Amino acid sequence: MLLNVRNLTVKYGSFIAVNSLSFSVNSEVYCLLGPNGAGKSSTLKAIMNMVPFEGEIEILGISNKDKIVKNYVGYVPEQPALYEYMTPAEIISFVSSLRGIKDLNRINALIRAFSLDMFMNTPIASLSMGNKQKVSILLSLIHEPKLLILDEPFNALDVLSVKVLKELIQNHIKNGGGVLFSTHIMEVAEKICTRIGIMNRGIMVMETSSDNIREAGRSLEDVFLSVTGLDEEIKDILKGLE
Numbered sequence: 001m002l003l004n005v006r007n008l009t010v011k012y013g014s015f016i017a018v019n020s021l022s023f024s025v026n027s028e029v030y031c032l033l034g035p036n037g038a039g040k041s042s043t044l045k046a047i048m049n050m051v052p053f054e055g056e057i058e059i060l061g062i063s064n065k066d067k068i069v070k071n072y073v074g075y076v077p078e079q080p081a082l083y084e085y086m087t088p089a090e091i092i093s094f095v096s097s098l099r100g101i102k103d104l105n106r107i108n109a110l111i112r113a114f115s116l117d118m119f120m121n122t123p124i125a126s127l128s129m130g131n132k133q134k135v136s137i138l139l140s141l142i143h144e145p146k147l148l149i150l151d152e153p154f155n156a157l158d159v160l161s162v163k164v165l166k167e168l169i170q171n172h173i174k175n176g177g178g179v180l181f182s183t184h185i186m187e188v189a190e191k192i193c194t195r196i197g198i199m200n201r202g203i204m205v206m207e208t209s210s211d212n213i214r215e216a217g218r219s220l221e222d223v224f225l226s227v228t229g230l231d232e233e234i235k236d237i238l239k240g241l242e
């Protein structure tokens with residue numbers, strides 16, 4: 001098992017953002033869906049040991065509180081957290097040396113795939129949101145982690161980069177890795193995920209697979225709206241707009 005989450009609870013003061021959540025990720029693409037505020041980012045931050053949590057989280061069988069797991073995980077936060085005064089070339093070289101990576105051929109291929117070559121010497125502060133996101137994705141891949149934790153990774157990406165990222169995710173799985181990501185984009189989830197966890201108000205309300213949804217002849221959007229109870233809300237809102 002690449003990731004095992006058992007009875008995860010995340011609290012901010014007395015507010016429970018994630019409530020006794022359990023799920024696991026193998027060599028597969030696991031997608032977390034949920035309305036705004038459902039607790040997706042808090043779950044991913046707890047997995048990265050960035051927020052206090054209760055419960056148990058293991059990465060490749062090792063507690064996520066053990067520093068060694070950082071070697072096995074790549075993380076893309078919801079908002080790129082980069083040194084704005086550095087250029088992509090500088091930050092990539094900085095992170096590569098921290099990680100002890102000398103062969104940059106793979107990274108250079110990724111830079112080209114994401115069309116970042118012409119921005120390598122531009123300060124990050126001057127980059128578009130999409131290009132910052134691409135740098136953030138590149139940094140998460142430098143040490144060839146087994147598990148990728150991606151918080152809304154498709155945000156701000158153009159069509160070509162979405163395609164590149166989908167391909168990277170598929171290749172990662174073919175090589176025995178695992179991917180856990182959150183998204184609001186149903187089409188992406190439907191196409192590339194093997195398993196889907198739908199969260200609402202901190203609770204996992206449904207775990208299913210794209211195959212199950214297809215076999216049931218339903219769209220992921222319908223399933224999502226119905227299990228989160230948003231379908232009734234939408235009917236009311238649309239009525240109000242008539």
Ligand SMILES: Nc1ncnc2c1ncn2[C@@H]1O[C@H](COP(=O)(O)OP(=O)(O)OP(=O)(O)O)[C@@H](O)[C@H]1O
Nearest residue numbers: 012015017034035036037038039040041042043078
């Ligand atoms: N640092 C914090 N302090 C207090 N409350 C927080 C904090 N971070 C998140 N929350 C609250 O916890 C809940 C879950 O937030 P979280 O960001 O995990 O949701 P999400 O599913 O990722 O939402 P979105 O889709 O909008 O990104 C929300 O109600 C949010 O306001």
